[in-house]
Amino acid sequence: MQNILDTDKNLFLFFNKFTGSTPVIDDLVRLVVNEYFIPVTLALFIVFMWFSKKSQRKIVTIGALSVGLVNLTIAILNQFVFRPRPFDELSVNLLFYKPTDPSFPSNAAAVAFALAISIFIVNRRIGLVAIGLSAIYSFSRFYAGVHYPTDILAGMILGGFSPIIISRFEKLINFLTSLIQEAQSKLRLDL
Amino acid sequence: MEIYYLLDYFLLTFFASLGVIQIALGKKNRTKIYAGLLITLLPYLWFFGSKDRNIPTMVEGAQLFFIFGIAVVLAIITTKLFNVLNRNAKYTGH
DSSP states (O other): OHHHHHHHHHHHHHHHTTTTTOHHHHHHHHHHSSSSHHHHHHHHHHHHHHHHOGGGTHHHHHHHHHHHHHHHHHHHHHHHOOOOOHHHHSOOOOSSOOOOSOSSSOHHHHHHHHHHHHHHHHOHHHHHHHHHHHHHHHHHHHHTTSOOHHHHHHHHHHHHHHHHHHTTOHHHHHHHHHHHHHHHHHTTOOO | OHHHHHHHHHHHHHHHHHHHHHHHHHTTOHHHHHHHHHHHHHHHHHHHHHSOOOSOOSOOHHHHHHHHHHHHHHHHHHHHHHHHHHHHHHHHTO
16 A cells, blocks of 8 residues: 555656646646636536437436535545645645645546546547546646645546446436426426 | 625626527527637636636535526526527517
């Protein structure tokens, strides 16, 4: 276990040397590392899918349940595992503010991948773009100095598995999706 | 200060959702798709160009999710209103 943690720290320190040294990459990372750019874009993909094809509407249910499951899993995990952030232990080049929540697993990577894989399950083409954006988002957190590589990896795995588990409950998904559609019709919000 | 931050986020998500809905409903109507793209991209440029967004706030993920939901509902209502006005204008010949 100690070996893995040491390798993780060494890997982090190796890549962190480059942080802050290439203005173009630093600016791009600053643009996408926050809680807005990529999460909002992924959510907009879901809005697009809801309105473009009726058969894709289950994305809202799968996405919401997957994010819920991943958040619950992380909340439980954080009761047992508390890993300090890299900047709490090491001298780090930082491109982002200092978050106060535990480093492991990366919440941002988990939520982004939960949404991206949910999208992929429903629409492969948009899903691939979403996975690409989530990978960029996850990498930006690591590059910005707020996560170790294994935090990101664990977040990606948790986020990736969540929609796969959720999508097994097809009846529940169809039922909840039809409830949302009904609510939309009753509120006369059909377009 | 949080309230201004939330207001900015609401404006971003409202206009971007409005644009995305136009693109989704545009199908083969190029004007609608291009207009939708413009309505989606402009709020991004404004949001990320006007202030540094990499600062800590007290805003939780759940609050952002809630605001996004409200923004989408209001974008749907706005689209409906535009559709009704458009139909009336065509009907009355204006």
